[in-house]
Amino acid sequence: MLVHFVTDEPAKIPAVRAMLEPRFHVVPQLLGGNDTAIGPSHVLMVDADLRKSVCVEQIRLVFRELNCIVEKLFIVRNQVRSMVAQAHALGATAVVSRPREVIVKLAQIELAKRASQADGVAGASPEVTDSAAAFASMFSAVRHGKAINLSDAEYATSQVVNSIAQNGLTAWLDNVRRYHEGTFQHCLLVTGVAVSFALDTGFAGPDVARLGLAATLHDIGKARIALSILDKPGRLDPAEEETMRRHPVIGYELLRDIARVSPEILDGVRHHHEYLDGSGYPDGLKAPEISDLVRRVAWTENWRTHWSRRSGTWLCGREGSQFVSRPD
Template identity: 60%
Template sequence: MLVCYLTDEPGKIPAIRAALEPRYAVVPRVLGQEPIFAPSGVLMVDADLREGERVEQIKNVMRDLDAINEKLFVVHRHLHHLVAQAYALGATGVVHSVKQATSRLTQIEAEIRAAETGLDSPPTWMTDCGKAFAAMYSAIGSGKTIHLADAETVTTQIIASISQNGLNGWLDNVRKYHEGTFQHCLLVTGIAVAFALDIKFTSQDVKRLGIAATLHDIGKARIPLSILDKPGRLNPKEEDIMKQHPLIGYDLLKDIPGISIETLDAVKHHHEYLDGSGYPDALASPQISDLVRLLTISDIFAALIEARPYRAAMPREEAYKILSDMNGKLETSLVKAFRRAALAA
């Protein structure tokens, strides 16, 4: 379950993460400094409601978050006028400590799961991811700047889901509720995260790889739909257009505040091979970073196991064998390390 934690003091963030993660996917935001993106899940507001400026900032944020059903305010002082202020701002519940907040989140999570039981609808976290991708692609399509916060939301949700439920459940849900480009991006991110978790990456490194995977195909937002959604194989001219997406993605992201150099490198070079036969820069082994090598393996595997209009989804065992046979193009030691995550029951 996604928890968007909105605070006026950055120093509160480590404590809330320590209390809630990894059970909940926490997306922290500092009031008045960073864009808020939380299409569903729970909004937790922890700010000083005695400050008029803070109250006005919260009002502005709340106008954009009507879709969120649960809005939990943390009021550390048992003062009736502050509690009243919280409800006036749109709170659906008020707690007075992190411990109480954790208890309330457990209750909310149980209510959400009960509501979803037996319904043929995507889980809340899957809806969050789909909306985040839709927001990014829609922004690009309308000529607007995308927010790194959207990619972080998707990545955090996927990490939490796979940590709790494993890769199999994630793959089943993605295939059931998404198709096309969104399905591929979600599959790649899930597979990359599962790979990183399996080889015991630190939480920071899992997120680094996850964000790179989330954004790796963002350039496809500028590829004509007639090519992206073509029911058959692409012809050579269409292939050339499709191969522009890494450079397009790099150009779309390079000026976004907070974007890392390694993420840009991954977006631009995830189709490079160690033998220099990839694109767009025909890089050779020494020039390809470890992050890109991991992402490329995840990307190829995802492409093989997803259904296409002209072929059925390939069994994971067969897809992994193809990876194993790509000698010289992929790093053999990483492909071997990927086996357990790829074939996990």
């Protein structure tokens, strides 16, 4: 179960992870920081000083962004009356004071969630939730200056492969769109499209995993881009566009010193915005310089032009991924 932990003190994060993981997957968000909310988690857990008005306002902003999460668990040590009242005013569904109570309450929520799924209540698929959690873990690591755990990317990719192999691409797209938005939605969609294309065109298992991993990691550089740019609703101005165009190189630099990241994957991350005519970025590569894997990752970026939702099939065959032109 995914727990989105919101706090005003970075020092609280390791203790919460030690207490809850691996049973629960903890995604931390520091109030006032630049963390990306992954939405929706199963539980929002808050441990902050509710006597400070700035913390209260920042919590309201987080809740506004993640308003679809029903369970809101607040930790108020010593049950300070004013803080308990403030927690309920913010929409707390439970207020606890001791670590043991946190674990018990989360276990109760987990049991209720499983029961609702058994009764057929709609919700995000486990594969979508787990993949989103892995993406969140990677983005959080980058934003906090820590090394990326490649196991997160490999796990996310395996979950996408399993889901699409069992249920198909249309179900994946519907689930991701219903429960996620923004950068995480884009990453989940592109990875799903890459995996589906590989499966549907008969790639061998290792090749499916390789293309899926490249798609999973292709936008990791965006974790270093300000949210004001990533989430801007309108058109980016020239300076913002220039900043955004740096994300392939940023991603490449984040991954190049990780031993298990192959040169092929690094190539996909750095060059997924290159075009055959040399008009892409960051290196202005032309057709002979663009590898097959790069072409396929770039192709999935413009996947909407290649997929028929009505028929659930690709509008072009295996050769379609060999052509990378500017999207219309």
